[in-house]
Amino acid sequence: MADSIIEVSHLTKRFGNFTAVNDVSFTVERGQIFAFLGPNGAGKSTTIKMLTTLLSPSSGEIKLNGFDALHDKDDVRKSFGIVFQDQSLDDELTAYENMEFHAVLYGISSEARKKGIKELLTLVELWDRKNSMVKTFSGGMKRRLEIARGLLHHPKIFFLDEPTQGLDPQTRNHMWQYIKNLSEKEGITIFFTTHYLEEAQEYAERIAIMDHGKIITEGNLEDLLKKTGEKTLEDAFLKLTGSDIREESAGKADQLRMHRQMRGR
């Protein structure tokens, strides 16, 4: 039995009549890069919110780093770092102050704080901008700062909710280099959500495809391709979900499918 760091069983979240996450179960192994792939509104963010104690589930169980996410909240919170989908820095503070704020909240001693902040800001190439207000930063710089901040308390799991949304391709690649590096050097488990197929394909060691609040399938890239008998993740996704991830409307997806059939694929 492999060493699993995230164990989710029968997780469900209802908002009134709407079921955002519907009986979802999965495990993530320690040190793995795990992708949650699915279109907007599939329930990925809701799942991450429950995993990170921001939202309480309607039913089901979550174990993170051996702790129960419903009862041992503080232990769970110490175990992970997170980069939220929406920017969550304080614009009116400097980069250094944002890091310091985080360090104090996580009870990091003043010695370790100074050392850690310097190390991480250097890693994300923001050390020379440490005293600049965050509001003067570009989108990519803010993301890098958020990554540095999320790692400051040495988490075992790093959650990234749509980490590269709104970033240009160059910044996106750059950012993934950091993340891959971290996973390799520090053995941190990376859990990310994305609706970019390339991202899941290129960086994830394991992919769960989510749609309409359910996990449709899970496995590594080869598994998914083998299961569906397709050549690319895009085609596998299309086959599994019946819709193209790039198109929000079903109409478009249907058009695409017809178009492909006509071309004899």
Place this chain on the structure above:
Amino acid sequence: MNAIYILWLRELKRYSRSRSRMIGSLGQPILFLFALGFGLGPVFQKAGQGNYFQFLGPGIISMSILFTAIFAGIQVIWDKQFGVLKETLVAPVPRWQIMLGKTIGGATIAVLQGIIVLFLATIFGFRPEINLLFITFIYMLLVALFFTGLGISIASVLGDINGFQIIMNFLVQPVFFLSGALFPLQDLPKIISIITAFDPLTYGVDGIRGTLTGMSHFGLTVDMTVLVVLVAIILSIGATLFSRIEI
């Protein structure tokens, strides 16, 4: 406890860096001092109540504390919408400490604002006694804590900023106008008298006025007791509501 400190410090840093916020919030007190002070002063004098600025000064100080404090609390709504709050909510810190840090931070700013208005009022001719000044600051802090706590409580329940205008018109404005900030509480019509007695700000205004000018309606002990009890209640309610925030 470090968490409370860093949250307090954050509020202060934000305030000290936002000149426009500081200056903007002085516009209203200056207008009130100018228009009401000079406008109603002669009538007040003729009625045998003495110098109106002497009466109005503490009222306007209380007003600026009220508005600054409520606004500081309500900001949690923006924090929720623009994601800054999430970072604190996933931290391994009890939620009540986060709430308390924010409340004390907001209240400190409100008191600073009140002190600035105290100076402004002296320019208009307000002449405070300063031997009880320390106790005045305690009253100011209690008022500030109460209304920041109230603001955070409301913000914890409110989903978005659309409800903000309703709160300003149906809560903050009445609390101010029915507090005795602008008029003496003696010989009021029964109905107004009852309403003012239920207004928390009434006791703040009365305490601040009592310590600065010697004119107190309820007596300083009553004012202090009521405010301490109210602050204790609103902080517990606020901490509970804040702990329940789900994003």
